[in-house]
Amino acid sequence: MRSPGAGAADDGQDRPGSSEQASWLPGFTSPVRLAVVDSTNRWLRDAAVAGAPHGTSVLAAEQLAGRGRRERTWSSPPGSAVLCSVLFRSGLGARDAYLAPAVVGLAALDAARSCCGVEASLKWPNDVLVGGRKLGGILSEMIGGPGVLVVGIGLNVGWPPGWPPAGPLAGLAGSATTLERECGRALRREVVEKALLDAISRRARDLDSVGGRARVAAQYRGACSTLDRRVRVELDRETLEGRAVGLEDDGRLVVELSDGRRRSLDAGDVVHLR
Numbered sequence: 317m318r319s320p321g322a323g324a325a326d327d328g329q330d331r332p333g334s335s336e337q338a339s340w341l342p343g344f345t346s347p348v349r350l351a352v353v354d355s356t357n358r359w360l361r362d363a364a365v366a367g368a369p370h371g372t373s374v375l376a377a378e379q380l381a382g383r384g385r386r387e388r389t390w391s392s393p394p395g396s397a398v399l400c401s402v403l404f405r406s407g408l409g410a411r412d413a414y415l416a417p418a419v420v421g422l423a424a425l426d427a428a429r430s431c432c433g434v435e436a437s438l439k440w441p442n443d444v445l446v447g448g449r450k451l452g453g454i455l456s457e458m459i460g461g462p463g464v465l466v467v468g469i470g471l472n473v474g475w476p477p478g479w480p481p482a483g484p485l486a487g488l489a490g491s492a493t494t495l496e497r498e499c500g501r502a503l504r505r506e507v508v509e510k511a512l513l514d515a516i517s518r519r520a521r522d523l524d525s526v527g528g529r530a531r532v533a534a535q536y537r538g539a540c541s542t543l544d545r546r547v548r549v550e551l552d553r554e555t556l557e558g559r560a561v562g563l564e565d566d567g568r569l570v571v572e573l574s575d576g577r578r579r580s581l582d583a584g585d586v587v588h589l590r
Contacts, residue, residue, distance in 0.1 A: 344402055344517040347373040347509075352394075354381040356401035357455060357468040363403070364459045364466060370405035371517070375509055379470075392472065393479050396494075398452075398509050401468040402516055406523045410462045414567030415529055417442065417456040418536040419522070420467045423515035424452055425539055427471070431511050432499035437541035440560070440569050440586055444471065445541060448588070449493035471495075471512065473505045537563050546589040547571065549581060556581075557589070 353359050353376045360374050378394035392399075404416045421438045428434040428444075428451070436446045444452035452471035459466060474496035480488040496503055522528030537543065542560045549556045549571060556579060562570040568580045 343371045344373050344520065345510075345513045347375045347400070347513060350374060350376040352376065352378045352380065355379055355468075356399055357457060357466050360401040360403055360466045360468075361457065361459060364464060368403055370403060371520070372403040373400065373513060373516075375400050377505075392470065393476055395505060396475055396479075397473055398469070398471040398505060398512060400471075400509065400512065401466055402513075404465045404467065404520070404523070405463070406465075406520075407463045408465070408523065411566045412529055413456075413458065413462055413465060414441075415523060415532050415536075416465045417454050417467050418532055418567070419519045420456075420469050420516055421454055422532070422535055422539060423512055423519050424454075424469060424471055426515035426519075427508055427511035428495060428498075430515075431508050432495055432501070432503060434495055434498045438536065438539045439588070440540055440542040440563070441567075441583065444469075446493055446498050450491060451493055451495070451498075469512070471508065473503055473508055533563075533565065533567075536567075542569065542586055542588065548587040548589055550585040550587070551581070551583075556584075560586075 350359070356374050356376050356379065360368070360372065363372060363374070376399045379399050402420065406416060408415060421444060424444050425436050425438070428436045428446075434446060436444050436451055439445050442454040443450055444454070452469055454467065454469050456465050456467045458464065472492065472494040474494050480486055495508065519532070522532050540563065543563065545560060547558065547560045549569075556571055556573065558571040558573040560569055561572045561578070564570060564580055568582045569584070569586075571579050571581060573579065
């Protein structure tokens with residue numbers, strides 16, 4: 317039985333594929349494990365189309381074509397990061413769709429805290445930060461409309477000596493960080509993976525009720541370091557500067573411009589200004 321698309325299981329066991337006989341592993345905390353894959357999000361999108369249920373998750377030791385927003389690449393040495401995608405069949409409408417990646421982001425903060433005492437924050441719309449440096453990134457994709465989402469996360473655990481290399485990636489030394497760098501000791505990637513998936517599984521239950529969804533929204537606001545600070549937001553056709561003054565109930569960022577006007581943004585590249 318073959319897995320959807322390119323990918324090699326890292327333990328020699330068969331993995332779910334697109335055949336009618338596929339037997340999917342249950343729940344967020346029983347992940348499909350791959351040694352190498354082009355993209356965990358791409359793999360899980362194919363799996364979702366093939367019938368994978370809510371809670372299906374996939375982990376990879378290496379991604380050859382990891383992606384961020386606007387088709388940017390996600391680069392990390394093999395085995396140095398948690399590379400994970402999870403499938404939500406939560407029935408969330410378009411208004412609440414941002415709550416699924418919010419659950420994954422909040423779970424990343426839980427994992428960083430529980431594994432090594434690192435306090436991280438969420439930068440709107442999709443980054444995990446420690447001290448202003450990027451620890452991880454989140455990418456969510458709808459599959460066939462609202463209610464079915466694949467949410468991927470890359471979370472830096474530890475870089476090998478000499479990384480990042482000279483060249484295009486050299487700037488990561490100043491703009492990005494790892495859990496090992498922040499806590500000052502070696503970590504096993506598998507421990508962080510388990511902590512992340514346990515936290516996602518626990519937090520995902522909140523998506524099933526009105527009160528739970530309100531709790532996720534409130535916790536996301538509380539963890540969002542973009543709020544109450546000056547920001548520059550780069551959009552497709554313009555760049556805005558102002559103060560991030562709130563998050564609407566559908567997850568849009570509210571920016572107050574210098575002339576007092578307010579703009580509600582559903583996407584954009586945010587720079588935190590001093």
